[in-house]
Amino acid sequence: xxxxxxxxxxxxxxxxxxxxxxxxxxxxxxxxxxxxxxxxxxxxxxxxxxxxxxxxxxxxxxxxxxxxxxxxxxxxxxxxxxxxxxxxxxxxxxxxxxxxxxxxxxxxxxxxxxxxxxxxxxxxxxxxxxxxxxxxxxxxxxxxxxxxxxxxxxxxxxxxxxxxxxxxxxxxxxxxxxxxxxxxxxxxxxxxxxxxxxxxxxxxxxxxxxxx
Numbered sequence: 001x002x003x004x005x006x007x008x009x010x011x012x013x014x015x016x017x018x019x020x021x022x023x024x025x026x027x028x029x030x031x032x033x034x035x036x037x038x039x040x041x042x043x044x045x046x047x048x049x050x051x052x053x054x055x056x057x058x059x060x061x062x063x064x065x066x067x068x069x070x071x072x073x074x075x076x077x078x079x080x081x082x083x084x085x086x087x088x089x090x091x092x093x094x095x096x097x098x099x100x101x102x103x104x105x106x107x108x109x110x111x112x113x114x115x116x117x118x119x120x121x122x123x124x125x126x127x128x129x130x131x132x133x134x135x136x137x138x139x140x141x142x143x144x145x146x147x148x149x150x151x152x153x154x155x156x157x158x159x160x161x162x163x164x165x166x167x168x169x170x171x172x173x174x175x176x177x178x179x180x181x182x183x184x185x186x187x188x189x190x191x192x193x194x195x196x197x198x199x200x201x202x203x204x205x206x207x208x209x210x211x212x
Contacts, residue, residue, distance in 0.1 A: 003062065004097070005202060013103035013211055017111065017202065018059040020051055020096050027054035031061065032069040055098035056091040063102055079159040090156045090209075097205060106212035108156030110149040114204050118144045125151055125165040133173040142201065143176035149208025150182045150197040157212045158186055158193065171197075184210070 006016040020027075024045070031054065033041065044050040061070060064085070071083035080091050090109045092099040101109040122131060122144050134143050151165045163169065163186070172183040179200040186193040199208040 003059070009103075009211065012105070013101070013107065014063070015099065015101035015107075015109055015209055016059060016063055017207070018055060018062070018098045018100075020055040020098055024050055024054060027051065027058050030058050032067075034069070052093035052098060056093055056100055059098050059100045060089065060091070060102075063100055075159075077159055077161045079156070090153075092152075092156075094205060099207065101209055103211055106157050106159060107210065108153035108158075108212075109207070109209040110152035110156065111202075111205055111207045112145055112149055112152075114142060114145050114201075114206055116141060118148065122147075123166075127166050127170060130171060130173075134176075137176070139176050142178075142206065145206035146174075146176060146180075146182065146199045146208065147171060149199055149206050150184055150210075153197055153208040153210045154184050154186055154195050157195065157210050163188060 004017045004019040006014065008014045041053065044053055060072065064070065072080055073083055074080050080089055082089060087102050087104060088106045090101040090107045092109050092111045094111045095113045097111055099109050099111040101107045118141060126147055130147060134140060137143065150171055151169045154169050155163055168186060168188045170185050174180060174182050182197045182199065184195040184197050195210050197208055197210045199206060
């Protein structure tokens, strides 16, 4: 297992993709875990999420370049954070890849394997205007995944629960290319936030990432 792709966005922000090729035992051996984490990993042992959880933590360790114990917890909204280090983090995974983004500002990253099924569920994460803008266009499946990853990245960057992808996160129309940016807005009650989301295709995956 090794870092497959790494990008330094600025002096305080970077992300990386890690291709998960080892088995769970090999990944586990690279980590330092406390008793609660060991018990949690044991609960995951019989599912794909087991490899994903281990893979994101191994990648986080590689990016932080430390052999010390990393106290990574999850807050009440499900957002991971580092207890003793001055960084914001975002984690994602899909099939054979893990993704981690690190910054001194809030960040969000999402990776998804591109599959045809996204057309059937597009209305669950896109509003009618977004659906109309993307319908019957070339590379429609890829464009839908760019929408999905962008909204997921914004959601993770914001870091609060009870956000609707359809009603609270809107994206400006864009012409899909294998790599590009999307202007996004999160609007919920008195919260009005603007984001510029970057996305790119990597092999048969789509990646979206954003810095707050």
